[in-house]
Each structure stands twice: as structure tokens, then as C-alpha cells.
Amino acid sequence: GLPARVRIHEVGARDGLQNEKATVPTEVKAEFVHRLADAGLTTIEATSFVHPKWVPQLADAEALFPRVAELRSAGSPVALPVLVPNERGLDRALALGARRVAVFASATESFAKANLNRTVDEALAMFDPVVGRAKAEGVHVRGYLSMCFGDPWEGPVPIPQVTKVCRALLDMGCDELSLGDTIGVATPGHVGALLTALDAPVEKLGVHFHDTYGQALANTLAALRHGVTTVDASAGGLGGCPYAKSATGNLATEDLVWMLRGLGIDTGVDLGRLVATSAWMAAHLGRPSPSRTVRALSHQ
Ligand code: HMG
């Protein structure tokens, strides 16, 4: 069977914008997040508290976060998770009142090195005090796991290598995991095999598909059939990862909402408002949205 409801974890403002060549003004990012909330998204990943030299596009996190947190002070129940790679990132996020953070591990050594300048185990050791301190403060922690299917340097990633790091993140105390197909090479059979092999409560699992090979929706459907109800997506299909060359944008939120609506699965998202937001952002970025649904429903 399929779930009655899916929670979309919107990553356009973070995973999307971190990979843009042009730096988007803080003002525009803030309006983007406000418009996403207006469109009915309830979990909007706002930015990352990483080293500004590693991800210059998100170097304005201190200026941006208070602007998006206005949503919550105005009474919106929207959750605004932010990425934190280490204690320095956690300090920055907590100082601004963040209540949800995400650490980001890798199933492969190559990507751990490229993305975090650490081995897989060193990265886990770096996250351990982050998760411990966040939990002690009542802050919700998501654990991302990148390269769950394939890696640009190492090729296909063996399932036991993935389940091992998942286990470490759960044992550390992560409230949820997001299984990342960072470079978009997964196919539905592989998704099913990984979910079957994982020894984790399905309520704690989310999926994070990039759409490089056009498989993101098919992979999502495979995950829903396994009981997953948290799906990451980026408005307009923005995105990629600056430290993984072959990564393109995430599954577009509009494409996801179109499919779920057709399946009678509730998301609470107003598709018209969302498409208008992505068309507006595409105009700012100076190129059309890669989302098929945005193109079909707008006049860009
Ligand atoms: P490092 O160079 O090893 O850092 O980078 P370090 O720990 O040696 O520290 C060096 C200096 O950086 C120090 O300053 C620190 O204070 C400073 P100094 O003492 O030399 O003046 N520093 C910081 N400054 C601000 N904020 C911080 C911070 N940390 C240290 N948080 C580090 C290690 C983890 C910091 C670096 O590699 C980094 O920032 N990486 C982030 C990469 C990133 O954001 N990648 C994209 C997100 S992951 C992704 O997109 C995948 C995902 O979407 C899922 C999927 O698709 O698979 C999530």
C-alpha cells in the first residue's frame, strides 16, 4: 500500500542554492523561504552553518536565518532545519535560536574527504558531540547519509557499507535519517534493496533523490511502497552538490506534488503557489526551471 500523507522536506534554499554559480542576495533567499511557507511547505531547510570558504553561496547564514525565523515568531508552525557539520556550526545555529539541525555523513571515504575533509569515521567522531549537545538542548537532529547508491569516484556503493553508517548515526541519537542519492544514479530496485536491508524504524527514514538520470520519481514511489513518508525535494528542481561533480538538482518539489496528488496522497502544498515561486526564482537565476511540472504549469 501507499501512505495517506507525505511530509516534504524542502531543500531548495539549501541544497538548491548552495550549488548556484551566482550568489543569490540574502533578501531574495528570505523571500524564497517565505513564499515556500506560503505555498504550504512545513519543513524548509533554510541554510548551512558550514565554513564560508567551502560553500560561499551560504556564507550569509547569520543574516538570513533571523529573517526566516520571523515566520515562526509570526506563529507559523514551519520547521526550519539547518546544516551543521561540527560544533562550531552548532554554536552558530544555536546562537540564532535554531531548533532543528542536520549533520551530514557519507557512506564512502572519497566523498567524506571531498565534502568534510575527514575519513568516514573521523566525520562520525566530529558529529558525535554535535548530536549529543543538540539532543541535550531538545533540538531535533536529522542525519544525512550521502552516496547511499553510487559514488562518482568509487562507483556502486555496497549496501552493507551504507547500513553500517546508518546504524552509527541512529546509535548516536539522530531523530531521523535522510538517505541520499547524491549523484542521482539509483534505480527503484536498488532503493527497495537498501530499504529492505536497513534495520531501522521506517518512520525515521527519509529519502533524498537527485534527478540526474530522471529516476527520482520512480525511486520515490519505490520508497513509498516500503512505508517511507518523508521525501526531500527542492522547489523548481534547484540544486546539486558543489563537492560531487556529477550531481544535478534534487527531485523537483512540483514534480513530487504532481505525482502525490495524482495518487491521492496529501502534502498540504498549494501547487499553483509553489510553481509561481519557482518561476519567480528561475527569473532571478536567469534560466528556466528544470522541473517538467514547473514548465508545464507556467509560462516561462
Ligand atoms: P576543515 O578545513 O577541515 O576545518 O573543514 P577545520 O575543522 O580544520 O577548521 C578550519 C577553520 O575553519 C577554523 O578556523 C575553524 O574555526 C573554521 P581557523 O581556526 O583556522 O580560523 N570552521 C568554521 N567556520 C565557520 N563555520 C563552521 C566552521 N568549521 C570550522 N562550521 C568543515 C571542515 C567540515 C568545516 C568543512 O569541510 C565544511 O564546511 N564542509 C561543508 C561542505 C558542505 O556544506 N557541503 C554541502 C552539504 S552536503 C550535501 O549537499 C549532500 C546532501 O544534500 C545529501 C546528498 O545529496 O547526499 C546533504
Ligand code: MG
Ligand atoms: Mg543533496
